[in-house]
Amino acid sequence: LPSFHLSLPVCPSFCLTETVMDTRTATAELGWISFPANGVRTMCGYDENLNTIRTYQVCNIRFTVRDCASIPSVLGSCKETFNLYYLETDRTVSEGIKGVEYWANAPFLKVDTIAADESFSQVDFGGRLMKVNTEVRSFGPLSKGRGFHLAFQDLGACMSLLAVRVFYKKCPSVVQNFAFFPETLTGAESTSLVIARGSCIPNAEEVDVPIKLYCNGDGEWMVPIGSCSCKAGYEPDNGNVCRACPQGTFKSSQGAGLCQQCPLNSRSTIEAATLCGCRNGYYRGDMDRPEDVCVPSAPRNVVSVVNQTSVLLEWHPPRDTGHRDDLSYNVLCRRCHSNERRACQPCDDSVAFVPGKRGLKDTRVEISKLRAHTSYTFDILAINGVSNKSPYPAQQLSINITTNQAAPSVVPIMHQVSSTSRSFSLSWPPPEQPNGIILDYEIRYYDKSQSSVLNSSVVQSEMPNVVLEGLRPGTGYVVQVRARTVAGYGAYSKEMLFQTLTDGKWLAGVCGGVCVCVCVCVPDMFSGPTPTVTFPTLSEGHSSPGVKIYIDPFTYEDPNEAVREFAKEIDPSCVKIEEVIGSGEFGEVYKGRLKPVGKKEIPVAIKTLKVGYSERQRRDFLSEASIMGQFDQPNIIRLEGVVTKSRPTMIITEFMENGALDSFLRQNDGQFPVIQLVGMLRGIASGMRYLAEMSYVHRDLAARNILVNSNLVCKVSDFGLSRYLEEDTSDPTYTSSLGGKIPVRWTAPEAIAYRKFTSASDVWSYGIVTWEVMSYGERPYWDMSNQDVINAIEQDFRLPAPMDCPVVLHQLMLDCWQKDRNARPKFPDIVSMLDKMIRNPASLKAGTNNVAPGPSHHPLLDRGAPDLSRVSSVEDWLAALKMTQYRDSFLGSGFTSLPLVTQITAE
Incomplete structure (x- = not known):
């Protein structure tokens, strides 16, 4: 219960009181209990306004009361006061009626001794206006649930209790600062402050928290803290109401602002709009403000001119660019297998765009190196601040073309199959883009030391191999090859140097920039003609000699x-x-x-x-x-x-002492030089190259599945994911819309969408591992959900370079994350790239993006040109190369004779 007050108070207009009892309204005997029973009497009287009231009067002495101060001799026995008491109860009123003796001895609690603030004059109750006093006292708080009794004790004077009013105060419910505060009772003391928590009115939101007001002892609100304001789509009305913005208007943010009319070319069809949507054909960009006008962004009237395997595209700019001046164009190329857009895929990187395919300021582009007799779709996008808001096809203009006949593309590389002192045998893969049926090949070659391309020899071959005969012993020849279709010859391949053997001598030869081969002729060790020495072919997609194929x-x-x-x-x-x-x-x-x-x-x-x-x-x-x-x-x-x-x-x-690579890197954040991290990546790539050669797809390549030993050698582990692909799981790391476990953050998009797991999907995962290593074990894509990761990758988002990561390494990551899996590097390529970085540490400086140019070199030939004319054994050969410390390694690996040495591969 609240504290109670006895008085006839005057409250301010914002104060509320609840009256529990008011004797002035009683018209009959009040029935109060008195002790002694004949000491108090009830009588009718008048209040200060001459209203008839029921009063209690007591007079226990028969002398006239004078001002006590005027009778010094009787000061000790003169009384002008009475005592006020209260008694709490757990009983109802009917249950609480007892005898006089009980009330005389009840444990009342004293509230106060109440005295008049000045003396009374002797008056007659016959109608004379008398002077009365009104006193106010508070008591409480009360804790019992039924109520309380009041007692008034006379101390010996004649007195009349004209009226008693019992009431308590409260602060009324109120809306202030767009927050509602409920009706709140005051505290027990006049100085008490009671906290009332507020809540925002409908359609308002908190600005500052907590939201509260204080209710003081007089029932007044004070000290507001915190506030609310009308949320977006609503404006303040009449001070403390949030009204919805009508149709055709909007309010984009929370606050005291008012609704605004929709900008040009936009509209709102609902109430409480926070943004006016652009009309059909008009758009607003992410960086534009809600109050900005909507503008169009589609180019117009594209025209194409096809010339064999080239096409010239021209178009007109958008009809109206609005207020924007940031217009440029992107050209997207897709190669199609039919007229359906779903049968199209992005063009190869070999397709050339002049002046470019992104950020064009002119409305013209020439596209070449397309495939012959192939359908293409080109999308021209007008790019500005609103382009990404425009759905297909409004933002882009598309055109379909079909190319004409063209010559075949360049033969990518040649391999030396075997060699003698007078001839050598070569082979090569067909062109990547034959553009028709290959009719034959033309091979051009000349003596590097005496001739030039102007007086070279030419031979034809219907097959992708040839034996060049009638050559000079111990001579280097420059060789090129080109393919022919009905459209004519393609361009020659790059020049490659091949070497014939020397009669009676040992030579170190170089296979043109692809691999390093040891060419051997042993005339004194064999009887009969000079033997033909076969060299290993290291072509992409073939396993190295001696490598087994994995068996599931x-x-x-x-x-x-x-x-x-x-x-x-x-x-x-x-x-x-x-x-x-x-x-x-x-x-x-x-x-x-x-x-x-x-x-x-x-x-x-x-x-x-x-x-x-x-x-x-x-x-x-x-x-x-x-x-x-x-x-x-x-x-x-x-x-x-x-x-x-x-x-x-x-x-x-x-046992791998340093455990999983991801946790090991996190424990040693920033402790290793970049070249050491590259060395660790090289080890992982070497292991994955081996698995790819064995036709094994890992499916779960991640830093957590790479183990590190005490020498910081990284080893690929955890070969159990294949079993997960038949089971469902709730593990957030491994999810798939098709059911089963897939480590989404490390998995290529084609593997997530179509379960297409290949070595190319492992290359994608390797790119993620590279990012983990360079970021010292940070979680890929941070706290994004798996579905957000899938959506981001589909929209061509790729992880940015970690801090202090060399550009050349981030470029390797981006190459691994090519959407077209055929465009990703192979693991042998990755190992080669990392080897070049290690040999050229300057390329690993942050901000550089260049690897030392030139062909790969074999360590056996990087030591100069030794004299090999007199060697007759493996030991002699190693001594000539100043590599005798590797004698046991060679012999232990089975290279016990010079003919076997010729079988050494790059491995």
């Missing part, structure tokens, strides 16, 4: 057979488990020791299969061992063996 263990009728074939069974007594280092998909991962019989003890990582597994879980668990056991490469995690004949079932691998 799930193709076995009994998966256990694959485990027996590819994984070594280890006696569990040789395995010692030491400590838990993590948990995997199927159970705990431990650090331990492996002590094979007769061999040195080594540290190992041990994956275990948890108790209660199903047969399918056991099969899936061991499938990773069946996969891993097929690999043997320094940058692939090495399988030591498995334990399948006792429990727990284990997979045992080499």
Whole structure:
């Protein structure tokens, strides 16, 4: 209950009082209990306005009361006061009626001794105007629920209690600063301040919080804190009402502003509009303000002129550019297999645009190097601040053309297959764009030391290979080739140098910029004619000599057979488990020791299969061992063996001291020079090149699945994702609209959309790993959701370069993230690029984007030109190259004779 007041107060107009009792309105006996019973009497009297009231009167002494101050001798016994008491109760009024004795001894609490503020004059109640006093007292707070009793105690004088009014105060409900505050009771004391929390009125929003007012002891609101204001689409009306903007107007932001009329070429068809939408054919850009006018952005009247495999496009600018002066044009090229737009795909990077295809200021572009007899669609986009708001086809103008016949493209490269002192055999892949049926090839060659292209020799071949004969021993020849169709010859390939063998001598030769080959002739070691030495062909898409092809263990009728074939069974007594280092998909991962019989003890990582597994879980668990056991490469995690004949079932691998690459980088943020990071990336790329050569697609290449040993060697691990592709999951890292697990942030768009997993999709993932390494383990795409990542990639968003990342490395990432998977580099290309960066550290400075030009060099030939004329063994040859320290490595690898040395590959 609130505190109560006794008085006849005068309140301000904004103060509310609730009256509990007012004796002035009583017209009959009040029925109050008095003690002693005959000491108090009720009588009719008059108030100060001569209104008839019911009063209580007591006179216990029979002398006239004078001003106490005028009778000094009786000061101690003269009384002008009475006492006010109250008593709380938990009972109703009817339950609370008791005898006089109870009330005489009840535990009343004293409120105050009440005295008049001046003396009374002797008056007659017969109608004379008398002077009365009104006193106000407060008491409380009250805690009992039923109510309270009041008691008035006479102290010995004649007195009349004319009227009693009991009331409490409250602050009324109010709307202030666009916030509503409810009716609030005052505090117990006159100085109390009661906090009232406010809430914004309809269609208003908070500006400052908290929103509150204070209710003081007099029932007045004071000290406003916080406020609300009308939200966007609503304007203030009559001070504390937020009114919706009518149709044809808008208000774009919260605040005190008023609704505005829609700008030119826009409209609002609903109330409370925050933005006026542009009319059909008009647009507003992201950077434009809501009050800016809408303008058009479509080019007009495109005209094309086709000349064989070139096309000239011209067009007119938009009819009206509005107030904008930032107009430019982009030209999009798509190659189509039919007339349907869905059958089109982006043009190859080889297509040439003059003066360019982006940011054109002129309304003209010439496009060349298209494919013959091919349909193309060109979209011309007028780009300005509003272009991205324009839906197809309003923003862009499209035209379809079909090219005419053209000559074939350039043959990309040639390989030397074999060589003698008088001839060599060459082969080459067909042109990437034959533009028809290849009729034949023309090969042009000349002696580099004595001739020039003006007096070269020419031969024809119907096949993509040729044997050039009648050559001079020990001579370098420059060779070019071109293809011919019914449209004529294409351009010659780039010049490449090939070397014949020298009679009776050893030579070091160079295969024109593609690979380095050791050309050997051994006349004194063989009887008979000079032997023909065959060189390895290192062409893209072929595995290196000796590399096996991966076999999927799930193709076995009994998966256990694959485990027996590819994984070594280890006696569990040789395995010692030491400590838990993590948990995997199927159970705990431990650090331990492996002590094979007769061999040195080594540290190992041990994956275990948890108790209660199903047969399918056991099969899936061991499938990773069946996969891993097929690999043997320094940058692939090495399988030591498995334990399948006792429990727990284990997979045992080499131990990697520094754990997962992502966490290792986060723990060592900024601690490594860029060239060391590139070295780590080179190791990962080397491992992935090996997997690609084995026709194995990883599907889950990420920094978390790269392990790092104590020498900072990075090794590819975790070969178990293939099993996830048949299962659904709620893991946010692995989602797919088609069901199953896919690591979205690391996966190429074609793999997400169509489950098209290839080495090209692994290259995309490698680009993400490169970004993770250069950002020291930052999460790709930060806190974006998987669906936002998918949408962003579809809209050609790519991750920006991490801090201090060399431009050349970010360009490598962007190449890996090409939407056209055929345009992405292959892993051998990536290894080659990283090798060039390592050999040329200047290219790794932040802000540079150049790798040292020139062909790749073989380390055996970077040491100068040794005298190889007198060597007769591998040891002599290494000595001539000043590489005797590699003798054991060569012999241990099987290169025990000079003819075998000729089979050395770049690996």
